[in-house]
Amino acid sequence: MKPAPFEYHAPTTLEAALELKAEHGDDGKPLAGGQSLIPAMNFRVAQPSLLIDLNHVPELRHISKPNGAVHIGSMTLQSTAERDPLVAEHAPLLHEAIPNIAHPQIRNRGTIGGSLAHADPASELPVVALALGARFRAQSKAGERWIEAKDFFAGLFATTLQPDELLVEIAFPTKMARTGYCFTEVARRHGDYAMAGLAAVVTLGADDKVSEARLVYLNVGDGPLDAANAASSLAGEAPNAAAFKEAGRIASQEDMSPYGNIHATPEYQRHLSAVLTERALHTATERAKAAHA
Amino acid sequence: MSPTHPIQVSINGKTIEKRVEPRLLLADFIRHEAGLTGTHVGCEHGVCGACTILFDGKPVRSCIMLAVQANGHDITTVEGLAVSEDKLHPIQNAFWEAHGLQCGFCTPGILMTLVPFLQENKNPSEAEAREAISGNLCRCTGYQHIVDATLLAAKKLREAES
Numbered sequence: 001m002k003p004a005p006f007e008y009h010a011p012t013t014l015e016a017a018l019e020l021k022a023e024h025g026d027d028g029k030p031l032a033g034g035q036s037l038i039p040a041m042n043f044r045v046a047q048p049s050l051l052i053d054l055n056h057v058p059e060l061r062h063i064s065k066p067n068g069a070v071h072i073g074s075m076t077l078q079s080t081a082e083r084d085p086l087v088a089e090h091a092p093l094l095h096e097a098i099p100n101i102a103h104p105q106i107r108n109r110g111t112i113g114g115s116l117a118h119a120d121p122a123s124e125l126p127v128v129a130l131a132l133g134a135r136f137r138a139q140s141k142a143g144e145r146w147i148e149a150k151d152f153f154a155g156l157f158a159t160t161l162q163p164d165e166l167l168v169e170i171a172f173p174t175k176m177a178r179t180g181y182c183f184t185e186v187a188r189r190h191g192d193y194a195m196a197g198l199a200a201v202v203t204l205g206a207d208d209k210v211s212e213a214r215l216v217y218l219n220v221g222d223g224p225l226d227a228a229n230a231a232s233s234l235a236g237e238a239p240n241a242a243a244f245k246e247a248g249r250i251a252s253q254e255d256m257s258p259y260g261n262i263h264a265t266p267e268y269q270r271h272l273s274a275v276l277t278e279r280a281l282h283t284a285t286e287r288a289k290a291a292h293a
Numbered sequence: 294m295s296p297t298h299p300i301q302v303s304i305n306g307k308t309i310e311k312r313v314e315p316r317l318l319l320a321d322f323i324r325h326e327a328g329l330t331g332t333h334v335g336c337e338h339g340v341c342g343a344c345t346i347l348f349d350g351k352p353v354r355s356c357i358m359l360a361v362q363a364n365g366h367d368i369t370t371v372e373g374l375a376v377s378e379d380k381l382h383p384i385q386n387a388f389w390e391a392h393g394l395q396c397g398f399c400t401p402g403i404l405m406t407l408v409p410f411l412q413e414n415k416n417p418s419e420a421e422a423r424e425a426i427s428g429n430l431c432r433c434t435g436y437q438h439i440v441d442a443t444l445l446a447a448k449k450l451r452e453a454e455s
Contacts, residue, residue, distance in 0.1 A: 001337065005295040008315030008361055038357040039338035042318070051315070055362060079351070103428025105342065105406065108351040109358065190427045 003041035010053040014060065014139070017166060020052050022141040025163035028052050032075060032114025035106050060113070060168060065090055069135070069171035074113020079104065081112055090174040092287075093132060093181035093199055097124045100183065103191040113167045116152075119159050122193045122219040126153055128183065129170065130224040131199035131216040137169040138162070146171075153223040178211075179203040180287030182280040185218065186272055188263055194219055195264040196272035198227075198251075200280035202239065204288045210234045210243075215251055215277060220258035220269055227255035230277070239285040241278070248277035300364040304329065305373030313360045320344040322360035323370060331371040331401050335430070342429035345402035346370050352406050371401035374408070383449040384408060384442075393442025395433035403429045403439060411447050415454075419444065 011017040029048035040046035060075035070091045082098040115125045129149045136147040154160050185197025198217045205211035213234040217225040230251035237243040258269035297312035323332045335341035339357040346355045347369035374382040394400045410425045422443040
């Protein structure tokens with residue numbers, strides 16, 4: 001099918017884009033990479049009356065590391081971040097996750113901020129953002145504010161961005177000492193929506209036991225799912241197979257209640273999540289042991 | 294009909310100027326306005342890859358981009374690959390020789406995916422070749438001959454360079 005008619009604006013400055021957002025609110029739909037929005041418009045699931053194309057706003061495309069975080073402009077292409085040396089060096093979890101986003105053809109148009117603002121529970125970037133405790137800079141004509149990842153996602157395809165706000169930048173905290181990161185997922189075909197997957201973050205203490213862990217899952221709830229009970233079961237434990245297995249059990253049986261989809265029943269999603277938890281924790285722990293800085 | 298926007302697009306080195314409705318998809322612009330029907334439209338939601346083109350040299354799906362977004366940009370379609378009507382691109386020759394196509398519907402998208410891939414990875418493994426074409430669906434071949442053609446194309450390109 002083809003999109004329904006809409007009005008099209010392509011502002012060339014952030015100021016002009018925010019002006020349009022202030023004027024049109026939720027009726028003014030930002031067009032980032034369009035890799036989710038335009039398919040939805042082709043199906044007429046989405047029929048925005050006005051599109052604000054952000055592709056001509058150069059100030060929204062940048063990557064830098066000013067202090068303690070890798071800052072990425074919301075319109076930065078996923079393929080740009082995928083190859084960026086700062087991301088690879090300082091945000092290894094993000095670097096590992098990006099190649100799992102669809103296919104190269106999609107990542108050449110898809111943006112970091114667009115995917116996050118779309119808040120699809122099956123997508124990789126919200127999981128990474130929540131696992132790392134990323135911060136989101138939202139801007140409106142009235143000013144700007146920073147939103148913590150845990151306060152940004154508000155359920156199925158929903159965020160706490162206000163109608164007059166645009167997501168302009170995301171700050172991903174840089175890697176920590178004695179900490180290992182792992183992103184893994186399973187899809188029927190590489191690049192398809194994953195049936196299950198997670199980001200694991202493991203920090204080891206001086207005694208080589210787990211001092212802190214974080215486990216965040218995709219496609220098993222209304223948004224990125226933080227398995228807090230499973231993660232806290234690891235704190236103070238020696239990082240071994242039994243502890244990983246127990247964390248996988250708690251995450252898959254207690255923390256999540258997956259809906260299932262055409263590729264996987266809820267039971268299978270739980271099974272996969274448990275198996276992937278063990279693998280991710282093993283990898284993250286090995287990496288934590290090797291991480292000195 | 295919503296107001297039209299003037300656009301100027303370079304396709305295969307030729308500049309085209311048209312006025313388009315914002316809702317016109319780039320794939321439809323290429324087919325119906327530029328008259329280049331080698332770019333195929335399969336699923337229209339970015340899954341099958343048949344509409345893959347090069348946008349400023351990078352492979353993208355033209356069915357999930359708006360024509361108005363191509364204003365001022367360079368596009369290469371499958372028609373831009375062959376040097377002349379009787380001299381195919383080395384990747385096209387490889388697909389011919391290795392039987393990398395049956396009905397041919399998916400072929401343009403696969404070729405446009407492989408052009409930049411083989412520029413970057415001159416000697417891909419079979420696994421890398423399979424991953425490279427994972428965003429393109431083929432319902433005839435079972436992919437085996439496409440993979441063979443991809444590896445043969447890489448060989449031809451290497452030989453042409455040396």
